Amino acid sequence: MEIRPILSTLLRHKTAAALIVVEIALTCAIICNALFMIGDRIQQVNETSGIAERELLRVQIISIGGDKNAAALTATDLASLRAIPGVKDATVLNQVPFVNSSWNSGIRLHREQERPTLNATSYMVDDHYLNTLGLKLVAGRDFEPGEYITSQQFDDPNANVSITSAVITRKLGEALFPGENPVGKVYYSWGDEPTRIVGVVDHLVRPSSQGGPSAREYTVIYPIRPSYDVGGNYVIRTEPARRAEVLKAAIAALRANSNNRIVLEDSTKTFEELRREFYQNQRSMAWLLAIVCIGLLLITALGIIGLASFWVQQRTRQIGVRRALGATRAQILRYFQTENFLLATAGIALGMLLAFGLNQLLMSKYELPRLPLWYLPVGAVVLWVLGQIAVFGPARRAASVPPAIATRSA
Amino acid sequence: MFAYYFNLALRSFKRNKALTALMVLAIALGIGACMTTLTVFHVLSGDPIPQKSDKLYFVQLDPRTRQGMQPGEEPEDQVTRFDAETLLREKRADRQAMMTGGGVSVTPQRKELAPFTASARYTSADFFPMFETGFLYGGGWSAKEDGNRARVAVISKSLNDKLFGGANSVGRQVRLDQADFTVVGVTDGWKMNPRFYDLNSDRYGGAEEVLLPFSTSRDLEMSRNGSMNCWGNTGADATDLNAPCVWIQYWAELGTPAKAAAYRDYLASYSEQQRKAGRYERPANARLRNVMDWLDYQRVVPGDVILQMWLGFGFLLVCLVNTVGLLLAKFLRRSGEIGVRRALGASRRAIFVQCLVEAGTIGMAGGIIGLGLSLLGLWLVRQQPSSYAKLAHLDPGMLLVTFALAIVASLLAGLLPAWRAMQVTPAVQLKTQ
Numbered sequence: 120m121e122i123r124p125i126l127s128t129l130l131r132h133k134t135a136a137a138l139i140v141v142e143i144a145l146t147c148a149i150i151c152n153a154l155f156m157i158g159d160r161i162q163q164v165n166e167t168s169g170i171a172e173r174e175l176l177r178v179q180i181i182s183i184g185g186d187k188n189a190a191a192l193t194a195t196d197l198a199s200l201r202a203i204p205g206v207k208d209a210t211v212l213n214q215v216p217f218v219n220s221s222w223n224s225g226i227r228l229h230r231e232q233e234r235p236t237l238n239a240t241s242y243m244v245d246d247h248y249l250n251t252l253g254l255k256l257v258a259g260r261d262f263e264p265g266e267y268i269t270s271q272q273f274d275d276p277n278a279n280v281s282i283t284s285a286v287i288t289r290k291l292g293e294a295l296f297p298g299e300n301p302v303g304k305v306y307y308s309w310g311d312e313p314t315r316i317v318g319v320v321d322h323l324v325r326p327s328s329q330g331g332p333s334a335r336e337y338t339v340i341y342p343i344r345p346s347y348d349v350g351g352n353y354v355i356r357t358e359p360a361r362r363a364e365v366l367k368a369a370i371a372a373l374r375a376n377s378n379n380r381i382v383l384e385d386s387t388k389t390f391e392e393l394r395r396e397f398y399q400n401q402r403s404m405a406w407l408l409a410i411v412c413i414g415l416l417l418i419t420a421l422g423i424i425g426l427a428s429f430w431v432q433q434r435t436r437q438i439g440v441r442r443a444l445g446a447t448r449a450q451i452l453r454y455f456q457t458e459n460f461l462l463a464t465a466g467i468a469l470g471m472l473l474a475f476g477l478n479q480l481l482m483s484k485y486e487l488p489r490l491p492l493w494y495l496p497v498g499a500v501v502l503w504v505l506g507q508i509a510v511f512g513p514a515r516r517a518a519s520v521p522p523a524i525a526t527r528s529a
Numbered sequence: 530m531f532a533y534y535f536n537l538a539l540r541s542f543k544r545n546k547a548l549t550a551l552m553v554l555a556i557a558l559g560i561g562a563c564m565t566t567l568t569v570f571h572v573l574s575g576d577p578i579p580q581k582s583d584k585l586y587f588v589q590l591d592p593r594t595r596q597g598m599q600p601g602e603e604p605e606d607q608v609t610r611f612d613a614e615t616l617l618r619e620k621r622a623d624r625q626a627m628m629t630g631g632g633v634s635v636t637p638q639r640k641e642l643a644p645f646t647a648s649a650r651y652t653s654a655d656f657f658p659m660f661e662t663g664f665l666y667g668g669g670w671s672a673k674e675d676g677n678r679a680r681v682a683v684i685s686k687s688l689n690d691k692l693f694g695g696a697n698s699v700g701r702q703v704r705l706d707q708a709d710f711t712v713v714g715v716t717d718g719w720k721m722n723p724r725f726y727d728l729n730s731d732r733y734g735g736a737e738e739v740l741l742p743f744s745t746s747r748d749l750e751m752s753r754n755g756s757m758n759c760w761g762n763t764g765a766d767a768t769d770l771n772a773p774c775v776w777i778q779y780w781a782e783l784g785t786p787a788k789a790a791a792y793r794d795y796l797a798s799y800s801e802q803q804r805k806a807g808r809y810e811r812p813a814n815a816r817l818r819n820v821m822d823w824l825d826y827q828r829v830v831p832g833d834v835i836l837q838m839w840l841g842f843g844f845l846l847v848c849l850v851n852t853v854g855l856l857l858a859k860f861l862r863r864s865g866e867i868g869v870r871r872a873l874g875a876s877r878r879a880i881f882v883q884c885l886v887e888a889g890t891i892g893m894a895g896g897i898i899g900l901g902l903s904l905l906g907l908w909l910v911r912q913q914p915s916s917y918a919k920l921a922h923l924d925p926g927m928l929l930v931t932f933a934l935a936i937v938a939s940l941l942a943g944l945l946p947a948w949r950a951m952q953v954t955p956a957v958q959l960k961t962q
Contacts, residue, residue, distance in 0.1 A: 141850050145843070145846060181646065184707035400913070407840075418559075418848055481836075
């Protein structure tokens with residue numbers, strides 16, 4: 120294929136050619152970044168929480184104006200919940216994943232450290248947490264019964280207790296002690312007493328998205344038995360098929376234990392529902408980006424069709440002359456396709472620079488991660504294919520120009 | 530002349546239906562995307578209290594220990610209870626209010642209604658005139674009730690509807706947690722968007738249903754919410770007067786810039802005095818921000834909304850480049866016609882104007898369809914579950930902006946093609962004809 124005559128023709132239509140190049144470049148830049156953001160959001164939506172989501176229910180309950188017997192009532196509640204047919208296990212937590220508030224604390228590696236190394240979330244649990252939540256212990260051990268204290272003791276300044284042990288996530292261990300086994304190591308968080316890491320669980324996300332995606336699993340579990348009025352979360356594990364039935368029975372059982380409480384209906388639901396609602400914004404943003412991408416591709420394709428049609432019309436005589444001189448239909452078709460390929464290539468080259476620049480801007484303004492380089496060839500291929508499809512119609516019309524037209528005046 | 534060009538433009542549309550439709554569609558899509566995202570941004574970044582936003586100031590102090598101090602660091606976003614109560618007592622502003630968010634349980638007197646929870650704000654008397662709450666019935670409480678830890682409450686219109694069927698409930702009792710409160714006022718559906726006075730929880734979530742004196746809430750140990758930041762030994766109760774924890778929002782109303790400047794000096798000398806007393810360890814580091822500065826500092830508009838706005842503009846830009854190309858094709862296709870007009874005496878300027886009128890007409894058509902698209906887009910936004918989504922409505926101002934943007938954008942897109950069209954030399958065109 121002769122590229123030189125195509126180039127010289129294009130040079131005579133600089134403005135129109137430049138417009139196509141610019142349009143493709145802009146589309147390429149936006150689409151590469153949008154696709155990347157979509158991927159980023161999808162990754163967030165599909166994150167591993169570490170808990171047996173499909174089997175879990177949350178009931179949030181609060182007392183009316185405080186409860187002096189919260190600890191005893193919590194024990195009764197847990198016994199009633201565990202006795203419900205279909206319940207595998209039940210536990211009480213100060214906080215649960217997929218909500219917008221959380222308990223957090225700074226973590227220091229040395230007692231005298233001025234600023235915390237990082238900020239992690241603190242789950243307070245009772246001794247059924249591992250089995251109920253379905254967490255996977257990958258190193259060390261679970262808490263021993265003697266290590267548990269109650270949330271009342273923890274809050275009482277005169278009780279003189281300290282939190283000596285903690286279970287953390289693998290990700291937190293890697294962040295605090297890179298390349299080392301965190302089991303047995305100590306850190307400082309609450310007060311001046313060290314806390315020893317006794318075990319590591321595979322995954323457990325923090326309740327809210329505080330700290331961004333990179334801090335999602337900066338999670339510590341403490342052996343502090345919360346009473347129900349600390350956060351008010353009962354978590355129940357059952358079979359997925361029995362969730363609705365068990366949830367109803369659980370609410371009834373809790374109401375039967377005391378009528379001085381309110382079940383917060385809005386936050387009492389399955390973890391699947393909690394997760395769906397938690398990621399609603401991320402999902403709709405991904406959809407929006409996808410729609411914008413499709414819209415951009417459509418507009419670009421229509422632009423190419425429009426300009427190519429104009430070109431074909433303008434060059435009808437020239438095409439007729441070429442045909443009369445012996446050019447085949449296929450050669451005419453290839454001419455326009457090559458022309459488009461050249462324009463698209465120029466646009467893509469410019470677009471990649473733009474895409475990279477745009478990503479730099481987004482990184483600095485919106486803490487977006489760096490655009491992986493493989494998004495660029497993906498964007499390029501998409502635009503090449505789009506250009507070829509868009510130009511096919513006008514090119515075929517050009518190919519069907521009869522040679523006789525050369526003899527007619529325009 | 531304009532009418533004639535307009536007529537010519539309409540004729541030209543008829544001759545080139547597909548191309549024209551394509552351009553109108555491109556502009557409409559660009560305008561639709563741009564205006565949808567711009568409207569959401571406009572709504573969320575608006576001034577929640579325009580008549581007073583330059584008179585209300587948010588107070589920040591730095592009561593932390595020396596540990597971990599970094600030069601130039603911003604102070605905490607909230608103040609300690611000790612500082613809030615001291616500032617409130619010293620009354621150096623025109624008006625002042627301390628506050629925190631909370632939650633209470635409401636036990637209705639009507640037996641058929643089960644107890645439920647309501648969002649609450651624990652604050653002080655000046656809150657109501659400062660934030661112009663407006664009242665359907667009754668009014669706020671006075672500083673006397675604050676001091677007496679009185680059991681008085683102001684409730685929202687919606688709670689009044691729920692509990693009292695919308696009747697005037699002033700003087701009636703409402704049971705909150707386990708205490709009886711006397712209703713002194715019912716607000717008139719008052720709400721602020723964003724909820725600038727406390728940005729800790731849902732920023733576009735509407736107003737609290739119950740307001741009661743801060744002192745009373747502490748007396749009854751009512752549950753608080755929002756963010757709390759502590760350092761050092763907090764003791765048993767982090768909400769205690771002397772606990773080293775920040776969890777209270779403090780607002781001052783200062784009528785003139787001079788008063789604001791004087792208040793800044795006051796905060797600096799207060800900090801210094803606290804440092805001398807050994808309570809503060811850091812050098813005076815106070816801030817006084819008015820409403821819009823505070824919203825700006827807190828980056829109240831969600832990042833996604835800003836990102837969407839830029840995406841909308843990017844989309845419009847691509848649509849415009851596309852329109853430039855198509856207009857160019859369209860005008861140059863008519864080179865013959867233009868050549869004849871030029872040969873018959875039309876000036877270059879006339880050709881240019883005629884082309885621009887045609888571009889503007891396309892822009893107007895695109896604007897009308899784009900308006901429909903942005904209404905559709907905003908409707909889609911409102912279907913989202915986030916609390917700010919409900920606010921996404923087009924106001925008359927944005928309606929005007931839509932049309933202005935559509936026409937300006939299409940005129941800009943028309944500039945280059947019109948310029949090229951006006952360069953058409955009559956002789957060459959007539960020859961090839």
